[in-house]
Amino acid sequence: MNNIVLIGMPSCGKSTVGVLLAKHLGYRFIDSDLLIQEHTGKLLHELIAERGMQGFLALENEINAGICAQRSVISTGGSVIYGREAMEHLRSIGTVIYLKIGFQTLTERLGDYVHRGVVMPAGYTLRDMYDERAKLYETYADLVVDEEEHPKAGGDTLGETLEKCLKVCKKVLTK
Numbered sequence: 001m002n003n004i005v006l007i008g009m010p011s012c013g014k015s016t017v018g019v020l021l022a023k024h025l026g027y028r029f030i031d032s033d034l035l036i037q038e039h040t041g042k043l044l045h046e047l048i049a050e051r052g053m054q055g056f057l058a059l060e061n062e063i064n065a066g067i068c069a070q071r072s073v074i075s076t077g078g079s080v081i082y083g084r085e086a087m088e089h090l091r092s093i094g095t096v097i098y099l100k101i102g103f104q105t106l107t108e109r110l111g112d113y114v115h116r117g118v119v120m121p122a123g124y125t126l127r128d129m130y131d132e133r134a135k136l137y138e139t140y141a142d143l144v145v146d147e148e149e150h151p152k153a154g155g156d157t158l159g160e161t162l163e164k165c166l167k168v169c170k171k172v173l174t175k
Helices: 014-025 032-040 044-065 084-093 103-110 126-140 158-173
Strands: 003-008 028-031 072-075 094-100 143-146
Touching (some): 003 014, 003 084, 003 126, 003 158, 014 072, 014 158, 028 032, 032 072, 084 094, 094 158, 143 158
Parallel strands (some): 003 072, 003 094, 028 072
């Protein structure tokens, strides 16, 4: 239970903050999106186009449910919360931290979500996705790092988010 698992919306900073957090903690860094790409030899958006949303989610669930790690910061894909087995496994091997951003920040940061490999059902708007996922992130999170506690355009800076994460990690890891 000495891993840190980062969950949250696409573009909330899981991978960027995760690398820095791992360096500060002396931990390994694992990006589950990269594990999926390494496993298949394909980019996320290619996998979604090829397998469809449900096929991709099944693959993502399988890969995340199979992560074996110790003393690692694990950055997950934004849709990991749709995989019950993956989330149960990740919660059993670490502390799950939800990097929370607001809808406005998501729209400002996200850009071309199709080529980023963002999973979204046909007919869904970005708002629909945000509302649905936010509830699931809250459900699975052991801790929440709110990147908009002191709102300003675009949310916290990278340094501010990192400091908040380090603060909660030090409390959890010293127990």
